[in-house]
Amino acid sequence: MRLRAVPVTLCAFALLAVAAYVATALGSRGGELTLELDWPHRLFAGADRGLAAVIAELRAPRVAAAALTGAALAVAGLVLQGVSRNPLADPFLLGVSGGAGVVVVALYAVPSVIPTLGWWIVPVGAFAGAQAATALVLTLSRGPRGRVTVLGLILGGVVVNAFCAAIMTVLLVSLEPLRLRFASFWLAGGVSSAEWGQIAIAAIGVGVASVFMWARGGAINAFGLGEEGAGLVGVDTRRLLRESAWAASLLTGLAVSLSGMVGYVGLIVPHAVRLLVGGDVRANVPLAAASGALILVVGDAAARSVISPAELPVGVLTALIGTPILFVLIRREMRRGA
Amino acid sequence: MTLLETRELVCGYGARAVVDAGSFLLEAGESVSIIGLNGAGKSTCLRTICGQLPPLAGDVLVNGRSVAALAPRERARSIAFLPQHAEIDLGLSVEELVRLGRTPYLGRFGHLGPDDARQVEIAMELCRVRGLRGARLGELSGGERQRARLAMVLAQEAPVVLLDEPTSHLDVVQRFALHGVLAEMRERRKTAFVIVSHAIADAERFGDSVILIKDGKAGHLGPSKRGAVRAALVAAAGIPEEWVY
Amino acid sequence: MVRGVTMTVGAIAVAAWAACNSTGEGAVPSGSPAVGSVRLTDALGRTVALPRPASRIAALAPGFVESLFAIGCGDRVILRDTWSDFPAPGVDRIPKVDGVQVSVRNVAGFSPDLAILFADDGRNADAFERIGVPVAVLHPDTYAQVAADLVKLGALCGREADARREAEAMLAVRDEVARGISASQRPSVYVEIDGSDPTRPWTAGPGSFVAELVELAGGRNAVTGIPGGYAQISAESIIRAAPDFVLLAHDGLAGRDAAAEILRRRGWSSLGAASRGRVIADIDGDLLSRPGPRLADGLRRLAAALRARSAADGGVP
Numbered sequence: 001m002r003l004r005a006v007p008v009t010l011c012a013f014a015l016l017a018v019a020a021y022v023a024t025a026l027g028s029r030g031g032e033l034t035l036e037l038d039w040p041h042r043l044f045a046g047a048d049r050g051l052a053a054v055i056a057e058l059r060a061p062r063v064a065a066a067a068l069t070g071a072a073l074a075v076a077g078l079v080l081q082g083v084s085r086n087p088l089a090d091p092f093l094l095g096v097s098g099g100a101g102v103v104v105v106a107l108y109a110v111p112s113v114i115p116t117l118g119w120w121i122v123p124v125g126a127f128a129g130a131q132a133a134t135a136l137v138l139t140l141s142r143g144p145r146g147r148v149t150v151l152g153l154i155l156g157g158v159v160v161n162a163f164c165a166a167i168m169t170v171l172l173v174s175l176e177p178l179r180l181r182f183a184s185f186w187l188a189g190g191v192s193s194a195e196w197g198q199i200a201i202a203a204i205g206v207g208v209a210s211v212f213m214w215a216r217g218g219a220i221n222a223f224g225l226g227e228e229g230a231g232l233v234g235v236d237t238r239r240l241l242r243e244s245a246w247a248a249s250l251l252t253g254l255a256v257s258l259s260g261m262v263g264y265v266g267l268i269v270p271h272a273v274r275l276l277v278g279g280d281v282r283a284n285v286p287l288a289a290a291s292g293a294l295i296l297v298v299g300d301a302a303a304r305s306v307i308s309p310a311e312l313p314v315g316v317l318t319a320l321i322g323t324p325i326l327f328v329l330i331r332r333e334m335r336r337g338a
Numbered sequence: 339m340t341l342l343e344t345r346e347l348v349c350g351y352g353a354r355a356v357v358d359a360g361s362f363l364l365e366a367g368e369s370v371s372i373i374g375l376n377g378a379g380k381s382t383c384l385r386t387i388c389g390q391l392p393p394l395a396g397d398v399l400v401n402g403r404s405v406a407a408l409a410p411r412e413r414a415r416s417i418a419f420l421p422q423h424a425e426i427d428l429g430l431s432v433e434e435l436v437r438l439g440r441t442p443y444l445g446r447f448g449h450l451g452p453d454d455a456r457q458v459e460i461a462m463e464l465c466r467v468r469g470l471r472g473a474r475l476g477e478l479s480g481g482e483r484q485r486a487r488l489a490m491v492l493a494q495e496a497p498v499v500l501l502d503e504p505t506s507h508l509d510v511v512q513r514f515a516l517h518g519v520l521a522e523m524r525e526r527r528k529t530a531f532v533i534v535s536h537a538i539a540d541a542e543r544f545g546d547s548v549i550l551i552k553d554g555k556a557g558h559l560g561p562s563k564r565g566a567v568r569a570a571l572v573a574a575a576g577i578p579e580e581w582v583y
Numbered sequence: 584m585v586r587g588v589t590m591t592v593g594a595i596a597v598a599a600w601a602a603c604n605s606t607g608e609g610a611v612p613s614g615s616p617a618v619g620s621v622r623l624t625d626a627l628g629r630t631v632a633l634p635r636p637a638s639r640i641a642a643l644a645p646g647f648v649e650s651l652f653a654i655g656c657g658d659r660v661i662l663r664d665t666w667s668d669f670p671a672p673g674v675d676r677i678p679k680v681d682g683v684q685v686s687v688r689n690v691a692g693f694s695p696d697l698a699i700l701f702a703d704d705g706r707n708a709d710a711f712e713r714i715g716v717p718v719a720v721l722h723p724d725t726y727a728q729v730a731a732d733l734v735k736l737g738a739l740c741g742r743e744a745d746a747r748r749e750a751e752a753m754l755a756v757r758d759e760v761a762r763g764i765s766a767s768q769r770p771s772v773y774v775e776i777d778g779s780d781p782t783r784p785w786t787a788g789p790g791s792f793v794a795e796l797v798e799l800a801g802g803r804n805a806v807t808g809i810p811g812g813y814a815q816i817s818a819e820s821i822i823r824a825a826p827d828f829v830l831l832a833h834d835g836l837a838g839r840d841a842a843a844e845i846l847r848r849r850g851w852s853s854l855g856a857a858s859r860g861r862v863i864a865d866i867d868g869d870l871l872s873r874p875g876p877r878l879a880d881g882l883r884r885l886a887a888a889l890r891a892r893s894a895a896d897g898g899v900p
Contacts, residue, residue: 053852054818232414282449311815311816
């Protein structure tokens with residue numbers, strides 16, 4: 001049974017608000033978990049200024065970053081799956097993961113760069129690497145007469161990712177074992193380093209890109225007729241493909257700069273959304289954003305709780321949470337079809 | 339009023355000319371059938387007329403404006419093309435497919451209005467697929483699917499419609515139904531048609547005039563009269579008459 | 584008279600010989616086959632048998648290189664791993680190879696008569712044996728084990744007596760420090776292995792040398808429940824645990840006012856240890872984590888730091 005998009009979207013936003021509230025209440029001390037459900041009070045009127053600082057400067061930004069990351073990845077995946085009609089399209093296809101990963105591993109490889117310049121160099125570097133990789137993909141994927149095609153994008157992305165992976169391997173091997181571990185954990189994805197300035201910038205970027213793709217959603221739907229078919233109903237496919245690639249790359253680059261490489265969200269959330277409410281890309285953008293945000297807020301809360309005080313890379317959890325959900329949804333679909 | 343005009347049109351790919359289509363006019367409510375053997379270049383012609391391929395020489399004009407100069411949106415509102423094969427997502431429902439025909443009319447924020455919804459209803463009604471609106475394309479028969487595709491083309495509201503082998507996989511009843519729709523479109527909206535077809539009888543019955551493409555040249559056979567097209571094709575193909583039907 | 588002298592000399596010689604061959608924690612069985620041969624059991628339970636002490640040693644971990652130099656066998660080391668940098672300049676002349684991804688063939692190319700590996704699962708050891716290079720796998724993971732393995736290293740290179748002395752010195756430091764600890768007051772210590780990302784720093788747990796040194800020096804880890812040796816934790820965990828001390832086991836804040844830098848970190852402004860100047864930043868990380876004799880230095884300095892600052896405020900609050 002297909003549900004209607006609007007009520008489901010409102011529901012998702014409501015759930016997101018609840019999850020964000022609870023996630024901000026979740027803390028840890030030494031080796032134990034704590035739950036301060038009255039955190040707004042403690043934040044503004046509480047006597048423990050230290051705790052207030054922890055909530056305002058560490059916990060809240062982390063929850064915000066998780067939400068933004070999830071939203072960005074989900075929308076990017078939705079857009080890419082929409083233009084490519086490929087259910088395996090993932091935001092990291094456009095070379096983003098390779099580009100970001102190479103830059104970050106390189107930063108870890110040169111000792112004392114990060115401590116000297118400050119942690120900010122990592123998110124900025126990740127973002128820059130992501131965009132550079134996408135530019136490379138777009139150049140490589142240019143077909144005859146300079147046309148950008150979906151197939152070209154996918155192939156170009158595969159090539160760039162493979163190339164970056166090779167460089168990363170060389171760099172990783174040169175790292176001291178402990179630094180190797182640090183770099184690997186960053187690569188595995190972990191929310192929490194962002195601070196409000198970075199979050200504000202990311203929020204603007206994610207917001208603008210999402211609204212932009214929401215407006216393009218109707219045209220993206222036309223890709224259901226194939227690339228040529230979309231052209232026949234008035235879509236400037238070359239331009240739309242380029243715009244979609246850049247928007248997806250921007251969204252994914254921002255996500256990676258906030259939280260490292262968090263996989264599965266960009267792949268699974270669009271699927272789940274489509275299975276629930278159908279394939280209208282335009283209607284699905286807000287729902288995908290809310291769902292992605294929800295999943296990652298919950299995932300991050302879990303990542304810092306399951307083996308507390310140690311933290312699990314959230315990318316591991318997104319795989320664990322996301323895969324069974326996808327399984328269930330696909331089975332529903334298969335049963336409906338039969 | 340002249341809707342569609344070709345001027346010394348030469349169709350082809352890159353440097354290779356395939357068909358010298360010459361010049362012809364099409365008025366509102368008129369239709370022309372293009373016939374010829376496989377590989378003659380009929381589809382190439384259609385694709386050049388609708389703007390998918392750039393003309394190697396000459397020009398195509400719609401309502402007096404050159405098709406090549408139109409933005410994709412404008413072009414889609416003026417000329418609609420139903421290709422023979424299309425990689426359509428078979429998971430789409432009929433209604434979703436027909437709605438895609440309104441893509442050239444999307445608002446600035448990608449939305450469709452009540453007028454668009456009405457056009458979709460009209461199109462589905464005309465093509466008799468309203469009852470199938472929720473069905474997935476993959477679940478329909480060949481004929482139903484073709485009618486759904488035609489509904490989408492209809493929803494585009496373009497005054498010129500190009501059809502490439504619209505009845506090729508349809509049985510007799512389905513063909514008849516399809517032609518009924520085309521006739522209604524011609525009647526109600528004065529749509530001009532360019533139809534490529536192997537069905538000679540359809541060409542004779544439906545088309546106002548016929549163009550035969552042979553050896554890279556398009557020859558205007560003039561108004562279609564019973565038997566005239568057959569005769570021309572026999573001459574062109576060099577096979578016995580009984581075999582041309 | 585001559586017979587008496589000869590018998591005395593002979594008795595002394597026998598006694599000396601017996602002493603030299605006495606068993607220690609290296610399981611050198613009495614009645615060894617030949618004088619000067621070495622036979623011991625390594626960390627994997629394998630028997631390492633050498634006809635004579637090794638003189639061309641490939642020591643593939645920093646701890647081994649340091650230890651060998653400390654007991655006077657530095658001149659027998661012909662190959663080291665990339666991270667071995669102490670003692671400079673002694674090690675500089677020694678060629679380096681990768682000690683993590685060990686290339687058996689590469690190492691064998693240097694014609695060692697013994698390869699010492701750190702924490703191998705047996706694969707590399709088997710490979711070395713197959714090509715005829717004797718190999719010993721050692722994996723000390725506690726202070727006491729480092730001392731014990733020092734003795735094994737000494738046996739392997741023929742300076743067992745010196746090694747024993749060094750080992751006993753290490754244990755003596757430990758015991759001396761233990762005597763100075765007041766059992767009732769164990770300050771909590773937050774150990775920072777890496778603070779590049781101050782919202783998710785890396786800390787050490789049981790299974791790491793530095794955490795053990797903290798215990799031996801009279802402190803306790805501020806964060807409990809860490810799985811394994813190292814883990815990344817949320818800054819919040821530490822801040823709210825309000826540790827008494829911060830121990831920086833890295834040099835990321837070198838040359839700067841460490842305490843002030845820590846307070847400047849987002850969310851760390853309430854860290855009492857930093858505002859009270861209880862940040863220990865001047866102990867070289869290697870002294871706290873390399874399995875070698877310098878752990879004793881690290882222990883001593885750590886204990887002194889904990890004691891000094893506690894005393895300065897009149898005790899741990």
